Amino acid sequence: ETGVTQTPRHLVMGMTNKKSLKCEQHLGHNAMYWYKQSAKKPLELMFVYNFKEQTENNSVPSRFSPECPNSSHLFLHLHTLQPEDSALYLCASSQVTLTDTQYFGPGTRLTVL
Amino acid sequence: AQTVTQSQPEMSVQEAETVTLSCTYDTSESDYYLFWYKQPPSRQMILVIRQEAYKQQNATENRFSVNFQKAAKSFSLKISDSQLGDAAMYFCAYKILGNEKLTFGTGTRLTIIP
Numbered sequence: 001e002t003g004v005t006q007t008p009r010h011l012v013m014g015m016t017n018k019k020s021l022k023c024e025q026h027l028g029h030n031a032m033y034w035y036k037q038s039a040k041k042p043l044e045l046m047f048v049y050n051f052k053e054q055t056e057n058n059s060v061p062s063r064f065s066p067e068c069p070n071s072s073h074l075f076l077h078l079h080t081l082q083p084e085d086s087a088l089y090l091c092a093s094s095q096v097t098l099t100d101t102q103y104f105g106p107g108t109r110l111t112v113l
Numbered sequence: 114a115q116t117v118t119q120s121q122p123e124m125s126v127q128e129a130e131t132v133t134l135s136c137t138y139d140t141s142e143s144d145y146y147l148f149w150y151k152q153p154p155s156r157q158m159i160l161v162i163r164q165e166a167y168k169q170q171n172a173t174e175n176r177f178s179v180n181f182q183k184a185a186k187s188f189s190l191k192i193s194d195s196q197l198g199d200a201a202m203y204f205c206a207y208k209i210l211g212n213e214k215l216t217f218g219t220g221t222r223l224t225i226i227p
Binding site for chain 1: 117146148150155156157158159160163204208211213214215216217218219220
């Protein structure tokens, strides 16, 4: 595998379910990000992990819980979601330097019923 | 707060022609980076081109080039010799030097007419 991978690509869940999204980067980067992409809205940054430490939580509801066990893996644990949480969830990674270009995964399309 | 504005929700261009996508941004910072990302139907966000604000020379990547006007806070993307594979959503994004946060515009959907 190369670049940034995300699993699953599609997920349908009920409001009472618990599920997790997984992201893995194969670029040797040290920062990882979760974004939410909803229709007709700009991408919203949710969480940032820099050297495995969470450095940003962009006022995200507690029903979203991130986990970064190492610099290559990032999870987003989901529980008691709402229908308005349905969106495309994108993971990205970067090397923390001055330029810091972010590279994205293909996303997980989440539908909450 | 920094904002990025893409005023063209949709654009279309004839194959092999040239098209320009607009982007303006608002910031009080002097050191920052600007990006254009492409998101085809496969959904993968792909970096197209990057511009450092301290560089006066416009960035180019093959058929893609930018017109960076720092004083006007404008950052347009020109696609030359448009190809069918260029059809996608194009997002303009902004990042302050040393800050992890990328701020995105709402995107422009580009259609290529055969």
